[in-house]
Amino acid sequence: MGTTGRDTPLPMPKELCIIHANCQGDPLRALLMLHPQFGSRFEVVKYTNYLRETIPQGQLESCSLFLYQPLGDKWDDHASRALLERVNPRATCLPIPNLLFKGYWPFWTNRSSMDFGDFFLDHLVDMGLEMREILHVCLRTDLTAKFDLAAMFAESVAHERRKEEGCPVQTVDLVLEHCCTERLFNTINHPNRRLVLHVAQGMLAVLGFAPLPAVLESAFSDPYPEFELPIHPQVAAFHGFAFGGEGAQFNVFGTLRTYEEYVALYVHCRMHGIHDFAGFLHLVDPSVFSPANG
Template structure:
Protein backbone atom coordinates (compact mmCIF):
# COMPACT_ATOMS: atom_id res chain seq x y z
CA UNK A 1 0.00 0.00 0.00
CA UNK A 2 1.38 3.38 -1.00
CA UNK A 3 0.97 6.36 1.31
CA UNK A 4 1.38 9.98 0.32
CA UNK A 5 2.00 12.84 2.69
CA UNK A 6 -0.94 15.23 3.14
CA UNK A 7 -1.19 18.46 1.21
CA UNK A 8 0.01 21.55 3.12
CA UNK A 9 -2.61 23.62 4.94
CA UNK A 10 -4.13 26.69 3.34
CA UNK A 11 -5.32 29.92 4.88
CA UNK A 12 -9.00 29.24 4.25
CA UNK A 13 -10.53 26.19 6.00
CA UNK A 14 -13.13 25.80 3.27
CA UNK A 15 -10.30 25.29 0.75
CA UNK A 16 -8.59 22.54 2.69
CA UNK A 17 -8.65 19.10 1.11
CA UNK A 18 -11.23 16.81 2.61
CA UNK A 19 -10.65 13.76 4.79
CA UNK A 20 -13.64 11.43 4.58
CA UNK A 21 -14.08 8.88 7.36
CA UNK A 22 -16.47 6.11 6.29
CA UNK A 23 -17.01 4.19 9.49
CA UNK A 24 -19.40 3.15 12.24
CA UNK A 25 -19.68 4.90 15.61
CA UNK A 26 -15.94 4.39 16.10
CA UNK A 27 -15.38 7.05 13.47
CA UNK A 28 -16.68 9.87 15.66
CA UNK A 29 -13.94 9.87 18.32
CA UNK A 30 -11.34 9.16 15.64
CA UNK A 31 -12.46 12.24 13.71
CA UNK A 32 -12.18 14.35 16.87
CA UNK A 33 -8.70 13.10 17.70
CA UNK A 34 -7.42 13.67 14.18
CA UNK A 35 -8.96 17.13 13.93
CA UNK A 36 -7.31 18.09 17.24
CA UNK A 37 -3.86 17.19 15.88
CA UNK A 38 -2.15 20.49 14.94
CA UNK A 39 -0.70 19.22 11.65
CA UNK A 40 -3.57 17.01 10.57
CA UNK A 41 -6.16 19.58 11.60
CA UNK A 42 -4.37 22.23 9.58
CA UNK A 43 -4.05 20.02 6.54
CA UNK A 44 -7.54 18.50 6.33
CA UNK A 45 -11.17 19.22 6.88
CA UNK A 46 -12.69 16.08 8.40
CA UNK A 47 -16.11 14.74 7.51
CA UNK A 48 -17.56 11.43 8.72
CA UNK A 49 -20.13 9.32 6.92
CA UNK A 50 -21.90 6.59 8.90
CA UNK A 51 -21.37 3.32 7.04
CA UNK A 52 -23.99 1.09 8.69
CA UNK A 53 -26.68 3.71 8.06
CA UNK A 54 -25.79 3.60 4.35
CA UNK A 55 -25.32 7.35 4.38
CA UNK A 56 -24.59 8.41 0.78
CA UNK A 57 -21.37 10.31 0.13
CA UNK A 58 -21.98 13.46 -1.87
CA UNK A 59 -20.19 13.69 -5.20
CA UNK A 60 -18.88 17.12 -4.25
CA UNK A 61 -17.23 15.64 -1.16
CA UNK A 62 -15.74 12.79 -3.16
CA UNK A 63 -14.26 15.29 -5.56
CA UNK A 64 -12.55 17.18 -2.71
CA UNK A 65 -11.40 14.02 -0.93
CA UNK A 66 -7.65 13.62 -0.59
CA UNK A 67 -7.71 11.19 2.32
CA UNK A 68 -10.24 8.37 2.52
CA UNK A 69 -10.29 6.50 5.84
CA UNK A 70 -12.64 3.53 5.90
CA UNK A 71 -13.70 0.36 7.66
CA UNK A 72 -14.01 -2.41 5.11
CA UNK A 73 -17.51 -3.35 3.98
CA UNK A 74 -18.13 -6.33 1.68
CA UNK A 75 -20.17 -6.57 -1.48
CA UNK A 76 -23.42 -7.20 0.39
CA UNK A 77 -23.40 -3.47 1.14
CA UNK A 78 -23.95 -2.74 -2.58
CA UNK A 79 -23.14 0.90 -3.40
CA UNK A 80 -21.70 1.36 0.10
CA UNK A 81 -19.27 -1.56 -0.25
CA UNK A 82 -15.67 -0.44 0.17
CA UNK A 83 -14.53 -1.55 -3.30
CA UNK A 84 -17.26 0.52 -4.94
CA UNK A 85 -16.51 3.57 -2.83
CA UNK A 86 -12.78 3.28 -3.45
CA UNK A 87 -13.47 3.34 -7.19
CA UNK A 88 -15.04 6.78 -6.70
CA UNK A 89 -12.20 8.24 -4.66
CA UNK A 90 -9.93 10.55 -6.73
CA UNK A 91 -6.74 8.87 -7.87
CA UNK A 92 -4.48 11.24 -5.97
CA UNK A 93 -6.20 10.55 -2.63
CA UNK A 94 -4.62 8.44 0.10
CA UNK A 95 -6.68 5.41 1.13
CA UNK A 96 -6.35 4.00 4.65
CA UNK A 97 -8.29 1.00 5.94
CA UNK A 98 -8.82 1.05 9.69
CA UNK A 99 -10.05 -1.71 12.04
CA UNK A 100 -13.71 -2.28 12.74
CA UNK A 101 -13.07 -3.14 16.38
CA UNK A 102 -15.15 -5.84 18.05
CA UNK A 103 -14.37 -8.03 21.06
CA UNK A 104 -16.42 -10.88 22.46
CA UNK A 105 -13.93 -11.96 25.13
CA UNK A 106 -15.96 -10.32 27.89
CA UNK A 107 -19.27 -11.39 26.35
CA UNK A 108 -18.89 -14.85 24.75
CA UNK A 109 -22.67 -15.24 24.32
CA UNK A 110 -23.27 -12.01 22.44
CA UNK A 111 -25.32 -12.54 19.29
CA UNK A 112 -26.88 -10.38 16.60
CA UNK A 113 -29.48 -13.07 15.93
CA UNK A 114 -31.56 -12.28 19.00
CA UNK A 115 -34.81 -10.34 19.10
CA UNK A 116 -33.17 -8.31 21.87
CA UNK A 117 -30.79 -5.37 21.81
CA UNK A 118 -27.40 -6.59 23.09
CA UNK A 119 -28.54 -10.14 22.32
CA UNK A 120 -27.30 -12.88 24.66
CA UNK A 121 -27.60 -16.46 23.35
CA UNK A 122 -27.22 -17.95 26.84
CA UNK A 123 -30.04 -15.91 28.36
CA UNK A 124 -32.18 -16.41 25.26
CA UNK A 125 -31.67 -20.18 25.55
CA UNK A 126 -32.84 -20.21 29.17
CA UNK A 127 -36.01 -18.31 28.27
CA UNK A 128 -36.64 -20.43 25.18
CA UNK A 129 -36.44 -23.56 27.37
CA UNK A 130 -39.62 -22.41 29.04
CA UNK A 131 -38.06 -21.60 32.41
CA UNK A 132 -39.80 -19.07 34.61
CA UNK A 133 -38.08 -15.75 35.25
CA UNK A 134 -36.87 -16.94 38.66
CA UNK A 135 -35.66 -20.29 37.29
CA UNK A 136 -33.85 -18.70 34.37
CA UNK A 137 -32.09 -16.20 36.61
CA UNK A 138 -31.08 -18.95 39.05
CA UNK A 139 -29.54 -21.08 36.30
CA UNK A 140 -27.85 -18.03 34.81
CA UNK A 141 -26.17 -17.08 38.08
CA UNK A 142 -25.61 -20.46 39.74
CA UNK A 143 -25.07 -22.84 36.82
CA UNK A 144 -21.49 -23.80 35.97
CA UNK A 145 -20.79 -21.95 32.72
CA UNK A 146 -17.32 -23.44 32.26
CA UNK A 147 -18.74 -26.95 32.49
CA UNK A 148 -21.28 -26.29 29.76
CA UNK A 149 -19.35 -23.96 27.46
CA UNK A 150 -15.73 -23.94 26.28
CA UNK A 151 -15.04 -20.34 27.20
CA UNK A 152 -11.40 -20.52 26.08
CA UNK A 153 -12.39 -21.79 22.65
CA UNK A 154 -15.07 -19.12 22.29
CA UNK A 155 -12.44 -16.47 23.01
CA UNK A 156 -10.00 -17.86 20.47
CA UNK A 157 -12.67 -18.14 17.78
CA UNK A 158 -13.58 -14.50 18.28
CA UNK A 159 -9.94 -13.40 18.18
CA UNK A 160 -9.35 -15.35 14.97
CA UNK A 161 -12.18 -13.45 13.31
CA UNK A 162 -10.74 -10.12 14.44
CA UNK A 163 -7.23 -11.02 13.27
CA UNK A 164 -8.64 -11.86 9.85
CA UNK A 165 -10.43 -8.53 9.66
CA UNK A 166 -7.20 -6.67 10.43
CA UNK A 167 -5.12 -8.31 7.72
CA UNK A 168 -5.17 -5.22 5.49
CA UNK A 169 -5.65 -2.44 8.02
CA UNK A 170 -3.12 0.32 8.55
CA UNK A 171 -3.00 -0.48 12.30
CA UNK A 172 -3.78 -3.65 14.24
CA UNK A 173 -5.58 -3.71 17.58
CA UNK A 174 -5.74 -7.40 18.58
CA UNK A 175 -2.20 -7.47 20.06
CA UNK A 176 -2.99 -4.43 22.21
CA UNK A 177 -6.25 -5.97 23.39
CA UNK A 178 -4.48 -9.18 24.39
CA UNK A 179 -1.85 -7.21 26.28
CA UNK A 180 -4.32 -5.36 28.50
CA UNK A 181 -7.78 -6.94 28.44
CA UNK A 182 -7.45 -8.80 31.75
CA UNK A 183 -6.26 -5.81 33.77
CA UNK A 184 -8.08 -2.98 32.00
CA UNK A 185 -11.55 -2.96 30.55
CA UNK A 186 -10.80 -2.38 26.86
CA UNK A 187 -14.40 -2.22 25.58
CA UNK A 188 -17.64 -0.83 26.99
CA UNK A 189 -19.67 -3.11 24.70
CA UNK A 190 -18.65 -5.55 21.98
CA UNK A 191 -18.00 -2.73 19.49
CA UNK A 192 -17.42 0.30 21.72
CA UNK A 193 -13.66 0.41 22.36
CA UNK A 194 -12.12 2.36 25.19
CA UNK A 195 -9.73 5.29 25.11
CA UNK A 196 -6.54 3.25 24.81
CA UNK A 197 -7.72 1.54 21.63
CA UNK A 198 -9.14 4.67 20.04
CA UNK A 199 -5.90 6.56 20.66
CA UNK A 200 -3.96 3.60 19.26
CA UNK A 201 -5.91 3.71 16.01
CA UNK A 202 -5.54 7.48 15.72
CA UNK A 203 -1.78 7.16 16.25
CA UNK A 204 -1.66 4.45 13.58
CA UNK A 205 -3.40 6.67 11.04
CA UNK A 206 -1.08 9.57 11.86
CA UNK A 207 2.01 7.36 11.59
CA UNK A 208 0.89 6.15 8.15
CA UNK A 209 0.76 9.79 7.08
CA UNK A 210 4.21 10.55 8.49
CA UNK A 211 2.81 12.60 11.37
CA UNK A 212 3.60 12.54 15.08
CA UNK A 213 1.20 10.83 17.52
CA UNK A 214 -1.77 12.50 19.16
CA UNK A 215 -0.31 15.31 21.34
CA UNK A 216 -0.03 14.73 25.08
CA UNK A 217 -2.51 17.46 25.96
CA UNK A 218 -5.13 15.99 23.61
CA UNK A 219 -4.56 12.52 25.07
CA UNK A 220 -4.95 13.82 28.60
CA UNK A 221 -8.25 15.52 27.76
CA UNK A 222 -9.66 12.55 25.84
CA UNK A 223 -12.45 10.79 27.73
CA UNK A 224 -14.51 7.70 27.07
CA UNK A 225 -16.96 8.57 24.28
CA UNK A 226 -19.35 5.69 25.03
CA UNK A 227 -20.13 6.40 28.67
CA UNK A 228 -23.92 6.01 28.71
CA UNK A 229 -24.00 2.21 28.58
CA UNK A 230 -21.61 -0.48 29.81
CA UNK A 231 -22.54 -4.03 28.88
CA UNK A 232 -22.27 -6.09 32.10
CA UNK A 233 -19.89 -9.05 32.25
CA UNK A 234 -21.03 -12.38 33.68
CA UNK A 235 -19.04 -12.85 36.91
CA UNK A 236 -18.18 -16.44 35.96
CA UNK A 237 -16.69 -15.26 32.67
CA UNK A 238 -14.62 -12.68 34.57
CA UNK A 239 -13.41 -15.33 37.01
CA UNK A 240 -12.61 -17.87 34.29
CA UNK A 241 -10.41 -15.42 32.41
CA UNK A 242 -8.86 -13.94 35.56
CA UNK A 243 -10.12 -10.43 34.98
CA UNK A 244 -9.24 -7.75 37.52
CA UNK A 245 -12.85 -6.53 37.35
CA UNK A 246 -16.31 -7.92 36.66
CA UNK A 247 -17.13 -9.76 39.89
CA UNK A 248 -20.70 -10.12 41.19
CA UNK A 249 -20.51 -6.79 42.99
CA UNK A 250 -19.30 -4.75 40.03
CA UNK A 251 -21.76 -2.02 39.07
CA UNK A 252 -22.15 -0.89 35.47
CA UNK A 253 -23.58 2.31 34.07
CA UNK A 254 -26.87 1.34 32.37
CA UNK A 255 -28.17 4.59 30.91
CA UNK A 256 -27.38 6.52 34.05
CA UNK A 257 -28.39 3.80 36.52
CA UNK A 258 -25.82 1.61 38.28
CA UNK A 259 -26.58 -2.12 37.96
CA UNK A 260 -24.80 -5.36 38.74
CA UNK A 261 -24.79 -8.20 36.24
CA UNK A 262 -27.62 -9.82 38.22
CA UNK A 263 -29.70 -6.64 38.01
CA UNK A 264 -29.15 -6.51 34.26
CA UNK A 265 -29.80 -10.23 33.64
CA UNK A 266 -33.04 -10.05 35.62
CA UNK A 267 -34.26 -7.25 33.40
CA UNK A 268 -33.17 -9.03 30.23
CA UNK A 269 -35.10 -12.17 31.21
CA UNK A 270 -38.16 -10.18 32.30
CA UNK A 271 -38.12 -8.25 29.03
CA UNK A 272 -38.02 -11.48 27.04
CA UNK A 273 -40.83 -12.99 29.12
CA UNK A 274 -42.93 -9.87 28.67
CA UNK A 275 -42.45 -9.81 24.93
CA UNK A 276 -41.18 -6.24 25.03
CA UNK A 277 -39.55 -5.37 21.72
CA UNK A 278 -37.48 -2.40 22.88
CA UNK A 279 -34.96 -3.57 25.46
CA UNK A 280 -33.10 -0.24 25.45
CA UNK A 281 -36.31 1.59 26.32
CA UNK A 282 -37.13 -1.05 28.92
CA UNK A 283 -33.75 -0.58 30.61
CA UNK A 284 -34.33 3.14 30.84
CA UNK A 285 -37.70 2.72 32.51
CA UNK A 286 -37.38 -0.17 35.00
Protein backbone atom coordinates in the same frame (compact mmCIF):
# COMPACT_ATOMS: atom_id res chain seq x y z
CA MET B 1 -6.69 54.94 5.79
CA GLY B 2 -7.86 51.53 6.84
CA THR B 3 -7.19 48.54 4.71
CA THR B 4 -10.05 46.99 2.79
CA GLY B 5 -8.54 43.53 3.17
CA ARG B 6 -8.54 43.02 -0.58
CA ASP B 7 -4.77 42.66 -0.59
CA THR B 8 -4.78 40.13 2.26
CA PRO B 9 -4.21 36.60 0.96
CA LEU B 10 -7.26 34.40 1.38
CA PRO B 11 -6.78 31.26 3.46
CA MET B 12 -6.18 28.18 1.39
CA PRO B 13 -9.19 25.85 1.34
CA LYS B 14 -8.72 22.72 3.36
CA GLU B 15 -8.39 19.30 1.82
CA LEU B 16 -11.27 16.91 2.42
CA CYS B 17 -10.91 13.78 4.54
CA ILE B 18 -13.83 11.33 4.55
CA ILE B 19 -14.27 8.74 7.29
CA HIS B 20 -16.65 5.87 6.47
CA ALA B 21 -17.13 4.00 9.73
CA ASN B 22 -19.47 3.00 12.53
CA CYS B 23 -19.73 4.91 15.82
CA GLN B 24 -15.98 4.45 16.30
CA GLY B 25 -15.45 7.04 13.59
CA ASP B 26 -16.84 9.84 15.76
CA PRO B 27 -14.07 9.97 18.40
CA LEU B 28 -11.48 9.30 15.68
CA ARG B 29 -12.76 12.31 13.75
CA ALA B 30 -12.67 14.46 16.89
CA LEU B 31 -9.07 13.52 17.64
CA LEU B 32 -7.89 14.07 14.08
CA MET B 33 -9.53 17.49 13.92
CA LEU B 34 -7.87 18.49 17.21
CA HIS B 35 -4.42 17.61 15.88
CA PRO B 36 -2.80 20.98 15.06
CA GLN B 37 -1.30 20.04 11.70
CA PHE B 38 -3.92 17.56 10.56
CA GLY B 39 -6.79 19.83 11.60
CA SER B 40 -5.32 22.82 9.79
CA ARG B 41 -4.86 20.81 6.60
CA PHE B 42 -8.05 18.72 6.47
CA GLU B 43 -11.75 19.21 6.84
CA VAL B 44 -12.98 15.88 8.22
CA VAL B 45 -16.47 14.54 7.54
CA LYS B 46 -17.76 11.21 8.78
CA TYR B 47 -20.47 9.00 7.29
CA THR B 48 -21.98 6.17 9.33
CA ASN B 49 -21.57 2.94 7.41
CA TYR B 50 -24.17 0.74 9.13
CA LEU B 51 -26.83 3.45 8.62
CA ARG B 52 -25.99 3.39 4.90
CA GLU B 53 -25.51 7.15 4.86
CA THR B 54 -24.92 8.30 1.31
CA ILE B 55 -21.61 10.00 0.55
CA PRO B 56 -22.18 12.66 -2.13
CA GLN B 57 -20.36 11.82 -5.33
CA GLY B 58 -18.84 15.28 -5.40
CA GLN B 59 -17.19 14.67 -2.04
CA LEU B 60 -15.83 11.30 -3.13
CA GLU B 61 -14.35 12.89 -6.25
CA SER B 62 -12.79 15.82 -4.38
CA CYS B 63 -11.48 14.15 -1.23
CA SER B 64 -7.76 13.64 -0.81
CA LEU B 65 -7.96 11.20 2.13
CA PHE B 66 -10.47 8.37 2.49
CA LEU B 67 -10.43 6.34 5.73
CA TYR B 68 -12.81 3.40 5.84
CA GLN B 69 -13.74 0.35 7.86
CA PRO B 70 -13.83 -2.44 5.27
CA LEU B 71 -17.33 -3.58 4.32
CA GLY B 72 -18.02 -6.60 2.14
CA ASP B 73 -19.96 -6.73 -1.10
CA LYS B 74 -23.23 -7.56 0.70
CA TRP B 75 -23.38 -3.83 1.52
CA ASP B 76 -23.96 -3.12 -2.20
CA ASP B 77 -23.33 0.58 -2.99
CA HIS B 78 -21.90 1.10 0.50
CA ALA B 79 -19.40 -1.75 0.19
CA SER B 80 -15.79 -0.64 0.36
CA ARG B 81 -14.98 -1.93 -3.10
CA ALA B 82 -17.86 0.05 -4.62
CA LEU B 83 -16.84 3.24 -2.81
CA LEU B 84 -13.17 2.87 -3.73
CA GLU B 85 -14.15 2.66 -7.40
CA ARG B 86 -15.84 6.07 -7.08
CA VAL B 87 -13.30 7.91 -4.94
CA ASN B 88 -10.77 10.40 -6.30
CA PRO B 89 -8.04 8.24 -7.92
CA ARG B 90 -5.39 10.57 -6.47
CA ALA B 91 -6.73 10.23 -2.92
CA THR B 92 -4.93 8.31 -0.21
CA CYS B 93 -7.24 5.46 0.80
CA LEU B 94 -6.56 3.56 4.01
CA PRO B 95 -8.56 0.92 5.91
CA ILE B 96 -9.04 1.49 9.63
CA PRO B 97 -9.84 -1.10 12.31
CA ASN B 98 -13.42 -2.05 13.10
CA LEU B 99 -12.94 -3.01 16.74
CA LEU B 100 -15.15 -5.71 18.21
CA PHE B 101 -14.42 -7.86 21.25
CA LYS B 102 -16.51 -10.77 22.50
CA GLY B 103 -14.04 -11.83 25.17
CA TYR B 104 -16.06 -10.15 27.91
CA TRP B 105 -19.39 -11.32 26.46
CA PRO B 106 -19.02 -14.76 24.85
CA PHE B 107 -22.80 -15.15 24.45
CA TRP B 108 -23.29 -11.97 22.46
CA THR B 109 -25.17 -12.40 19.19
CA ASN B 110 -26.47 -10.10 16.48
CA ARG B 111 -29.17 -12.62 15.62
CA SER B 112 -31.36 -11.83 18.61
CA SER B 113 -34.52 -9.75 18.53
CA MET B 114 -33.05 -7.87 21.50
CA ASP B 115 -30.57 -5.04 21.78
CA PHE B 116 -27.29 -6.42 23.18
CA GLY B 117 -28.44 -9.91 22.20
CA ASP B 118 -27.42 -12.86 24.39
CA PHE B 119 -27.97 -16.30 22.86
CA PHE B 120 -27.70 -18.09 26.21
CA LEU B 121 -30.45 -16.01 27.81
CA ASP B 122 -32.56 -16.18 24.64
CA HIS B 123 -32.32 -19.97 24.72
CA LEU B 124 -33.39 -20.14 28.36
CA VAL B 125 -36.40 -17.92 27.67
CA ASP B 126 -37.34 -19.96 24.60
CA MET B 127 -37.29 -23.09 26.77
CA GLY B 128 -40.24 -21.64 28.66
CA LEU B 129 -38.45 -21.33 31.99
CA GLU B 130 -39.66 -18.90 34.63
CA MET B 131 -37.62 -15.90 35.73
CA ARG B 132 -36.30 -17.53 38.91
CA GLU B 133 -35.31 -20.66 36.97
CA ILE B 134 -33.46 -18.63 34.34
CA LEU B 135 -31.60 -16.66 36.99
CA HIS B 136 -30.61 -19.89 38.72
CA VAL B 137 -29.38 -21.60 35.55
CA CYS B 138 -27.57 -18.50 34.33
CA LEU B 139 -25.95 -17.50 37.60
CA ARG B 140 -25.69 -20.56 39.84
CA THR B 141 -24.79 -23.41 37.49
CA ASP B 142 -21.28 -23.96 36.12
CA LEU B 143 -20.87 -22.25 32.75
CA THR B 144 -17.79 -24.30 31.91
CA ALA B 145 -19.90 -27.45 32.02
CA LYS B 146 -21.96 -26.05 29.14
CA PHE B 147 -19.52 -23.90 27.17
CA ASP B 148 -15.85 -24.01 26.18
CA LEU B 149 -15.07 -20.45 27.23
CA ALA B 150 -11.41 -20.71 26.24
CA ALA B 151 -12.29 -21.85 22.71
CA MET B 152 -14.93 -19.14 22.35
CA PHE B 153 -12.38 -16.51 23.35
CA ALA B 154 -9.76 -17.87 20.94
CA GLU B 155 -12.24 -18.04 18.07
CA SER B 156 -13.28 -14.42 18.63
CA VAL B 157 -9.65 -13.25 18.68
CA ALA B 158 -8.85 -15.19 15.50
CA HIS B 159 -11.83 -13.60 13.75
CA GLU B 160 -10.66 -10.11 14.71
CA ARG B 161 -7.15 -10.85 13.42
CA ARG B 162 -8.60 -11.84 10.05
CA LYS B 163 -10.63 -8.62 9.96
CA GLU B 164 -7.53 -6.51 10.52
CA GLU B 165 -5.52 -8.07 7.71
CA GLY B 166 -4.42 -5.21 5.48
CA CYS B 167 -5.07 -2.49 8.07
CA PRO B 168 -1.96 -0.38 8.71
CA VAL B 169 -2.92 -0.07 12.39
CA GLN B 170 -3.39 -3.31 14.33
CA THR B 171 -5.22 -3.61 17.66
CA VAL B 172 -5.58 -7.30 18.56
CA ASP B 173 -2.22 -7.67 20.32
CA LEU B 174 -2.89 -4.54 22.35
CA VAL B 175 -6.29 -5.93 23.36
CA LEU B 176 -4.74 -9.23 24.44
CA GLU B 177 -2.05 -7.40 26.42
CA HIS B 178 -4.48 -5.36 28.50
CA CYS B 179 -7.92 -7.00 28.38
CA CYS B 180 -7.59 -8.82 31.71
CA THR B 181 -6.28 -5.90 33.75
CA GLU B 182 -8.20 -3.03 32.14
CA ARG B 183 -11.74 -2.96 30.82
CA LEU B 184 -11.04 -2.12 27.18
CA PHE B 185 -14.62 -2.20 25.90
CA ASN B 186 -17.89 -0.94 27.37
CA THR B 187 -19.86 -2.98 24.82
CA ILE B 188 -18.71 -5.36 22.12
CA ASN B 189 -17.88 -2.47 19.76
CA HIS B 190 -17.43 0.50 22.11
CA PRO B 191 -13.68 0.61 22.82
CA ASN B 192 -12.18 2.65 25.63
CA ARG B 193 -9.87 5.65 25.34
CA ARG B 194 -6.68 3.54 25.14
CA LEU B 195 -7.83 1.79 21.98
CA VAL B 196 -9.30 4.87 20.30
CA LEU B 197 -6.10 6.81 20.98
CA HIS B 198 -4.05 3.89 19.65
CA VAL B 199 -5.95 3.96 16.35
CA ALA B 200 -5.76 7.75 16.04
CA GLN B 201 -2.05 7.91 16.86
CA GLY B 202 -1.37 5.00 14.54
CA MET B 203 -3.18 6.59 11.60
CA LEU B 204 -1.40 9.90 12.19
CA ALA B 205 1.95 8.10 12.11
CA VAL B 206 1.07 6.24 8.91
CA LEU B 207 0.14 9.55 7.28
CA GLY B 208 3.41 11.15 8.37
CA PHE B 209 2.11 13.40 11.13
CA ALA B 210 3.58 13.90 14.58
CA PRO B 211 1.72 12.30 17.50
CA LEU B 212 -1.17 14.04 19.19
CA PRO B 213 0.14 16.59 21.69
CA ALA B 214 0.35 15.13 25.19
CA VAL B 215 -2.13 17.67 26.53
CA LEU B 216 -4.78 16.49 24.05
CA GLU B 217 -4.05 12.85 24.74
CA SER B 218 -4.38 13.28 28.50
CA ALA B 219 -7.58 15.33 28.14
CA PHE B 220 -9.28 12.69 25.98
CA SER B 221 -11.79 10.76 28.09
CA ASP B 222 -13.73 7.53 27.62
CA PRO B 223 -15.75 8.09 24.43
CA TYR B 224 -18.68 5.85 25.45
CA PRO B 225 -19.28 6.29 29.20
CA GLU B 226 -23.07 6.06 29.23
CA PHE B 227 -23.42 2.26 29.14
CA GLU B 228 -21.28 -0.58 30.44
CA LEU B 229 -22.60 -3.92 29.24
CA PRO B 230 -22.49 -6.10 32.38
CA ILE B 231 -20.08 -9.03 32.45
CA HIS B 232 -21.01 -12.48 33.75
CA PRO B 233 -19.03 -12.99 36.99
CA GLN B 234 -18.16 -16.57 35.99
CA VAL B 235 -16.68 -15.31 32.71
CA ALA B 236 -14.64 -12.75 34.65
CA ALA B 237 -13.41 -15.43 37.06
CA PHE B 238 -12.56 -17.90 34.29
CA HIS B 239 -10.37 -15.43 32.40
CA GLY B 240 -9.00 -13.74 35.50
CA PHE B 241 -10.37 -10.29 34.75
CA ALA B 242 -9.55 -7.69 37.40
CA PHE B 243 -13.13 -6.43 37.10
CA GLY B 244 -16.62 -7.84 36.60
CA GLY B 245 -16.53 -10.30 39.47
CA GLU B 246 -19.29 -11.31 41.87
CA GLY B 247 -21.26 -8.27 43.03
CA ALA B 248 -19.65 -5.88 40.55
CA GLN B 249 -21.81 -2.96 39.46
CA PHE B 250 -22.01 -1.46 36.00
CA ASN B 251 -23.23 1.88 34.70
CA VAL B 252 -26.44 1.04 32.83
CA PHE B 253 -27.49 4.39 31.39
CA GLY B 254 -26.99 6.22 34.64
CA THR B 255 -28.02 3.47 37.07
CA LEU B 256 -25.56 1.14 38.76
CA ARG B 257 -26.68 -2.47 38.32
CA THR B 258 -25.23 -5.89 39.00
CA TYR B 259 -25.12 -8.54 36.32
CA GLU B 260 -28.04 -10.33 38.01
CA GLU B 261 -30.17 -7.18 37.93
CA TYR B 262 -29.30 -6.62 34.28
CA VAL B 263 -30.17 -10.22 33.37
CA ALA B 264 -33.57 -9.88 35.06
CA LEU B 265 -34.28 -6.79 32.95
CA TYR B 266 -33.18 -8.55 29.76
CA VAL B 267 -35.30 -11.62 30.48
CA HIS B 268 -38.31 -9.49 31.41
CA CYS B 269 -38.15 -7.68 28.06
CA ARG B 270 -37.56 -10.89 26.11
CA MET B 271 -40.53 -12.58 27.80
CA HIS B 272 -42.83 -9.64 27.12
CA GLY B 273 -41.74 -8.92 23.55
CA ILE B 274 -40.10 -5.58 24.38
CA HIS B 275 -37.47 -5.42 21.66
CA ASP B 276 -36.31 -1.85 22.37
CA PHE B 277 -34.25 -3.04 25.31
CA ALA B 278 -32.00 0.02 25.25
CA GLY B 279 -35.01 2.30 25.51
CA PHE B 280 -36.40 0.21 28.37
CA LEU B 281 -33.10 0.47 30.24
CA HIS B 282 -33.25 4.25 29.94
CA LEU B 283 -36.77 4.44 31.37
CA VAL B 284 -37.11 1.67 33.96
CA ASP B 285 -37.29 2.83 37.57
CA PRO B 286 -34.62 0.98 39.57
CA SER B 287 -36.67 1.32 42.75
CA VAL B 288 -39.58 -0.54 41.16
CA PHE B 289 -37.97 -3.27 39.07
CA SER B 290 -35.65 -5.83 40.63
CA PRO B 291 -34.95 -9.55 40.12
CA ALA B 292 -37.26 -10.28 43.01
CA ASN B 293 -40.33 -8.63 41.49
CA GLY B 294 -39.55 -8.87 37.77
